[in-house]
Amino acid sequence: MFKIIHKMKVRDERGFTLIELLIVVAIIGILAAIAIPGYMGVQQRAKLKSIMASVDQAAKDIRSWEETVIKQESMTTDFNGDGALTVAGDDAVRPATIAAIPAAYIALHSTANGRGTTTNPGYDDRSPYVSINPLYKEGIPDLTGQVYLVGTAVAGVVKTITITATNDEATGGPNNDGYLAVYTVTSE
Numbered sequence: 227m228f229k230i231i232h233k234m235k236v237r238d239e240r241g242f243t244l245i246e247l248l249i250v251v252a253i254i255g256i257l258a259a260i261a262i263p264g265y266m267g268v269q270q271r272a273k274l275k276s277i278m279a280s281v282d283q284a285a286k287d288i289r290s291w292e293e294t295v296i297k298q299e300s301m302t303t304d305f306n307g308d309g310a311l312t313v314a315g316d317d318a319v320r321p322a323t324i325a326a327i328p329a330a331y332i333a334l335h336s337t338a339n340g341r342g343t344t345t346n347p348g349y350d351d352r353s354p355y356v357s358i359n360p361l362y363k364e365g366i367p368d369l370t371g372q373v374y375l376v377g378t379a380v381a382g383v384v385k386t387i388t389i390t391a392t393n394d395e396a397t398g399g400p401n402n403d404g405y406l407a408v409y410t411v412t413s414e
Contacts, residue, residue, distance in 0.1 A: 273371070274393070276354040278407060280361055281373050281391035284331070285409040288375070288387050291327050292413045295320065307334050324413055325384035328375035332362045355394035367392050369404040386412045 294303040301311040305319045321330040335351040353359040355371020367374040371394040377384040389409040393399070399406045 273354040274398070274406065277361075277371065277373065277391050277393070281389055281407050281409060284362065284373055284375070284389050285411060288327060288331065288389060288411045291321065291331065292324055292387070292411060295322075295324055295327065296413055305330070305334070323384065324387065325377050325379070327387060328364045328377055331375060332360070332364055335362050336360065353394075367405065369394060369396055386410055 290303050291305070293299075294305075300317055301313060303316065303320070304311060305316040305321075308315055310316075319330065321327045351361045353361050353371040359370050359372055361373055363370075363372045363374050365374060365376065367376075367390040369392050372392060374388075374390045374392070376388045376390070378386040378388060380386070387410075389407075389411065391406040391408075393404050393406055396404045398404055
């Protein structure tokens with residue numbers, strides 16, 4: 227009886243057989259073959275959703291800002307981003323003209339103004355594609371994964387603000403050119 231127990235102990239201490247190891251490696255390979263293709267596009271889809279949500283929100287905000295600037299209404303729009311409507315806070319920083327809206331909107335979302343920091347975490351103002359780039363930028367769009375705001379003048383008066391979202395490469399978007407969305411907000 228002691229010989230049988232001794233043989234069992236010796237057998238248990240040997241480790242895994244080559245077949246057992248090959249089966250485990252094959253199972254891991256199969257699981258990796260299933261999981262890796264699904265993961266490959268996850269980051270790109272998350273970046274796309276983030277920039278599209280940003281451009282949608284910018285379009286809504288710009289439309290509200292334009293209406294308030296045109297009507298010269300007091301305490302109707304949160305221009306300083308503090309969540310409160312006050313004459314001292316919002317009306318003091320309200321853009322005077324539609325032409326000033328893009329720069330004011332970008333300044334609101336700038337880390338230089340304390341936005342997107344631990345003191346005011348309400349804004350995530352970095353590009354999801356290139357984190358050193360600000361999310362919002364004024365000027366002619368290029369492929370840097372940002373949201374561009376450009377005022378267009380008609381007879382010297384800015385009445386239209388174009389909001390363009392881009393990714394960080396020359397592919398993607400409806401025309402496969404890197405431009406993901408273009409919104410035009412026009413004041414009448």
